[in-house]
Amino acid sequence: MEKIVYRSGVNTFYELDNAYKLVDRKGKFAILDKDEKLLMKIIELLQGERSFYFNEGNGAFYLNIYENGRGKYYCSLRQLVVAFNMDGDFEQNLNTVKNNTVLLVNDKEDWNLKRSNLEFTGIDNNVNTFYSDGKNFFIRHNKTGYVVKTDLDKDLNELIRQYRWSYSEGCKTLGTFLSERKNQFISIHRFVREYFDRCNDNMDMESWNRVMKNLSHKAEINVDHLDSDKTNSCKNNLVWMKACDNIRKGNLTKKLNQDPFHCKVLATKYGIRMEAGYVADGNYFKVISNYENPADFVEALRQFWKCGVLCDDAGKEYKLPNIPYDYFREVKRM
Structure with a gap:
């Protein structure tokens, strides 16, 4: 059921079960992540009866601001969503985004402006898209569409962004190589578990992983998803468990x-x-x-x-x- 949560100028915002929906007076619409902080930022920018207008030429919503009675381009809705999801000052992030390009991952869904469908060439890569819904952090493998969620933790999330995460048929989830030599593969759930188990916050993941590989091999343990969902790599879903118990748990x-x-x-x-x-x-x-x-x-x-x-x-x-x-x-x- 759609519930009106805000109106400004020619825009109406609706709350859906798992998203927010922007509709203009001509029926053009966009779907956004259901993130209340994102909605509040949009409302802040629309103060004074401002509106997002739809450009028929490029199929994008954009916002103008008025200075001295003259309209001036401010940003597109795509740029706003990407900048909002970046760490740091919003205005600085927005300027960075405006100097790069925001593409649609699935261009057949030009109405889908959730962060998962936006590829920002400044931080995203052709392998992954990283985004947050305000509660969790997500890693998307663009080629397969496979998505894994983990904790919303600034340091962890920045560390994850430094790697390229591909889908592994062997472990049936995302994984990466910790070194350029490509001899140190690690799955995303083990990466997260090892990150939170570090005895020293200053220890790099490559060195810590070598330590943990030796320990886990001797103890015959591995990292288990408690809820049996390999897309859930949040800290409270990951435990070290003996291989025999992991098999019995299934x-x-x-x-x-x-x-x-x-x-x-x-x-x-x-x-x-x-x-x-x-x-x-x-x-x-x-x-x-x-x-x-x-x-x-x-x-x-x-x-x-x-x-x-x-x-x-x-x-x-x-x-x-x-x-x-x-x-x-x-x-x-x-």
């Missing part, structure tokens, strides 16, 4: 997060937190448990899956009305 968290079951898992400072339960007939039953050892978490997850049993931190057992393994097997047969 994608159970994804399977167990389907109705009528619930399974939300997060990495915390002290281990793994699982909120699991059962939803039926409007009733919601959940059990919260915490695990210091990933092996204990995997065992609890398998008990949930195979036996329909959950345990809280005090050791009390809860038997669910349905066993997930049996329930989904019956659903598959239907």
Whole structure:
């Protein structure tokens, strides 16, 4: 459902489920990221009944400002979106953007002005597009369209921008080479986990990765996506786990997060937190448990899956009305 959130001159802004929509009086429109700070910046620039006007020649919205009664080009909506998503002073960023080019990743969607569909030649490259929705930071592999999200962290995000991230068939996600010799490959989820685990903030990733490769090889551990979603490389979704436990876990968290079951898992400072339960007939039953050892978490997850049993931190057992393994097997047969 579309809800009007702002009007200025010939522009009307609507709030959609996952975006903002700009419409002019002729029905021309653009879709923007649903970022409230971006909307506030646009509203700030439109004070005094200003409007974005649509240029039929190049298919772009642009904003004029008036000085001494004369109209003066200020920026296009594409340029505004890119400059807003850059770190630092907005006006300086906008001047930088205006001296370069902003292209559409998918030129068939000229109405799509989300950051993911804009390629700025000053910072984006022909391999990746980097952008934020105000909550997370995203890395897009332009050739395949594959997108991974991670934490919105200034230092991490600037570091990620320094590399070229390609889709790897081997690890089924994005990865890069840390050195020009191309003998030090690392996946994006391992990169993020290692970044946050550094013992020294001044240690470069290439040196730290060599240390972690030796340690993880000796300990037989790797980085696991707790929610079984390889596009989610946020810190609270990544844990070190023994290879055997990783295999036993599989994608159970994804399977167990389907109705009528619930399974939300997060990495915390002290281990793994699982909120699991059962939803039926409007009733919601959940059990919260915490695990210091990933092996204990995997065992609890398998008990949930195979036996329909959950345990809280005090050791009390809860038997669910349905066993997930049996329930989904019956659903598959239907």
